[in-house]
Amino acid sequence: MPIRLQNILCVDDEPVDLRLLARSFAEVDPCLQCELCENAEQAFQYLLTRPVDLAVLDIHMPGLDGLELMDAARAQLGQRMPPVIFLTASDDPEKQRVAYAKGAIAYMFKPAVLQDYGTLTHSIVELWRRLNAA
Numbered sequence: 001m002p003i004r005l006q007n008i009l010c011v012d013d014e015p016v017d018l019r020l021l022a023r024s025f026a027e028v029d030p031c032l033q034c035e036l037c038e039n040a041e042q043a044f045q046y047l048l049t050r051p052v053d054l055a056v057l058d059i060h061m062p063g064l065d066g067l068e069l070m071d072a073a074r075a076q077l078g079q080r081m082p083p084v085i086f087l088t089a090s091d092d093p094e095k096q097r098v099a100y101a102k103g104a105i106a107y108m109f110k111p112a113v114l115q116d117y118g119t120l121t122h123s124i125v126e127l128w129r130r131l132n133a134a
Contacts (some may be wrong), residue, residue, distance in 0.1 A: 003119075003132040005053050005125060006093035007033045009082070010070065011043040012058040015086045017110065021056065024121035036068075040072075052082040054128055059095055061090040067095070070102055083131070085124060105131065
């Protein structure tokens with residue numbers, strides 16, 4: 001039996017994007033717990049104290065950015081570090097290269113229109129299921 005996706009940590013400094021993600025994930029799977037953090041420091045503390053199946057991180061945030069958060073969390077958590085998907089508006093190819101080099105399982109772009117958040121979150125859940133199929 002495949003591992004069930006239960007807990008997602010979403011980190012973005014844009015509260016509207018966080019709410020859209022939470023609502024869209026709830027529509028894909030009402031049993032999915034989606035924890036929202038508005039900065040990397042808050043997310044880092046959350047990762048140290050609670051199990052997470054998947055982390056969806058913005059790249060550009062004040063203070064620690066998503067790449068730095070991934071590095072700091074991996075240094076503390078080691079094998080307990082959840083898989084990371086970067087969700088960003090940045091089309092910088094160097095950021096994308098670095099994200100994959102650091103071990104991200106995906107690099108996705110934030111939807112330009114509200115209606116596409118459902119498609120995005122469905123794709124994220126399906127990616128998780130494919131990667132964790134028995």
